[in-house]
Amino acid sequence: MKWAIELGEFDIEFKPRPSIKAQALADFIAELTPRPRGPGNNSSMSTNLDTWQIFVDGASNSSGSGAGVIIISPDKQTEIQCALRFEFEATNNEAEYEAIVIALELALCLELEFVKVFSDSQLVVGQIEGSFERKEEKMSLYCMKVQDLQRKFKSCEITKIARKDNGKADALSRLMFMGVDGLDRTVHIKIITEPNISQILDIMDIDNKPSWMDPIIEFLTNGNLPSDARLARSIRDRASRYCMISGVLFRRSITLPYLRCLRPSESSQALAKVHEGVCGNHQGARALAFKLVRHGYYWPTMKKDASEYVKNCDKCQRFGNVIHSPAEDLTNINCSAPFEQWGVDILGPFPVARSQLKFIAVAVEYFTKWVEAEPLATISEPKLRAFTWRSIICSFASSEQRSDRVTNRIILQDLRTRIKDARGSWSDELPSILWT
Incomplete structure (x- = not known):
């Protein structure tokens, strides 16, 4: 973004460098793929307006993980076969996604505009189309990566096919497990050392919208206060209860550890995770707010937000307790020691x-x-x-x-x-x- 702004003053358009992995693979294939002979050699220009077929498959077992990619020209005269081996841990679904991502990046480097991708993974194709839910964070990141690549083509369709119709790509995905000696020279081999998505999965993304934290952070970091004397005094008083640790705002507490302060977008995610996440039990508003504090989070309106969240929770309203019995005195049970x-x-x-x-x-x-x-x-x-x-x-x-x-x-x-x-x-x- 900085380079784009600096160069825009001189009417120079800045374009980021494409993926090095895909570009290196494209150059490697372009170097080894035989070109059709004939006067003019304009076959590539005439086929860019037609649809290229791409067959992909991923595999993962105890020996490792890999993928196979087959690119076929519209006239069926050119067929590019790629066998990929991943030097990182990947499940079978992640290998399927990696195969699609690498195939689309390769097609972009080859300047293809109309492509149709075939995969035999019903889950992956369904998640890309939106008919299957993406419960895991990694699957969501892979899906967003594929959809971003799809928008770079004039036409890009990803279709589910039967496993028996994807035999060649499946064989290529398992080829690297059996060694590379004696392979056909038309098969291009590539070792992929890193996945196409970041390994650091952030549960909460910090936004840049103004929030209650900004004046406090500005005062603690730079010592700046607003011109309004009353507002400045209020911020100075509140700032004494906060501190900055590694660029993150925390609230001090007498009886609890430091509480990380959350922005509005982060607080909504924290409410959802604590209320109905893996360890959530759809507790009431007061219990939810107290549990957020025990988890180490804080924002000024957490009690009010917890109350509103519980009121809007569908399951809490459907299965909430309705007390019909009349009130009566509780009977105390006296016990002198734990586990007695x-x-x-x-x-x-x-x-x-x-x-x-x-x-x-x-x-x-x-x-x-x-x-x-x-x-x-x-x-x-x-x-x-x-x-x-x-x-x-x-x-x-x-x-x-x-x-x-x-x-x-x-x-x-x-x-x-x-x-x-x-x-x-x-x-x-x-x-x-x-x-x-």
Whole structure:
């Protein structure tokens, strides 16, 4: 951007250098690919307006990962075959994406304008088309990379084909695992040392929009204050509760570690991750705000934002507790030491999960509120005795057990919120519910 601004004054257009990896591969192929003979040799000019076919495939196993790329001209007279080996760890889906990215970069270096890419990966093609959800961050980055490359062509279509119709590209993707001795000289071999996306996956991207942090950062960094005396005094007073560490603003705390300050775009992502992420249990507004502080985050309106987020959460509204029983006095249970008294109860039956699991044995320690739970296929005395012996007596040496129903409601509420319609997966969600 800096060079573009500097050179724009002299009517000079700045274009960034294309990918070195793809350009080196293109030069390598152009050097070794035989050119058609004949007067004028204008075949490349006449075929640029037609569609070139590109077949790609990626493979990954214990020996490594690689990809195969086949580029076929519209007249079927020219066929370029590339065998790629990756010197970095990649899953099968990542290898499929790498094959598409390298193929499109190669087509750009060869100055092709109309291309049609064929891949036998239903997941990758579906994510690029938007019909499949991109749950992993790496898949999202690869998909955005492919879509950016597609916009550089006049026409670029990525199509799903059957595996049997992509046999040559599949063979090329596995060719590097078997060694390169004795290969046909028309097959171009390339070693790829780095992936086409950044390995550092940022969960929160810092934006440049004005926020509540900017005046404090400006004062702590440069000592600048606004001209308004009242506003300047307010910023000076607030800045005493903050500090800058490695260019990041943190809030000081008396009883807690330093809390990282978040901008509005970052705070919305933090709310989503903590409320309904891997370790989230769709807690209420006050619990959500307190959990954000325990995770080490802070912004001035976090309680208000947490309340609004919970009100707008679809699952919280669908499966929230509605208390119909009249209020009554609580009964105290006195216990003098941790892990001395336990409440034991049974939940179920639930929809049948894997291994025919239908029930949950639950134990709650009264002093610390520690919870032990175990899914069971059937309710029988030997199974309950084994659960009590293994999870309570052997682990905590408890001396007294009672029946308890307080924590049951919490577990049932979290299960309903998490699994929604996928009721057979409740046993997989139970460990994360106990952790939160």
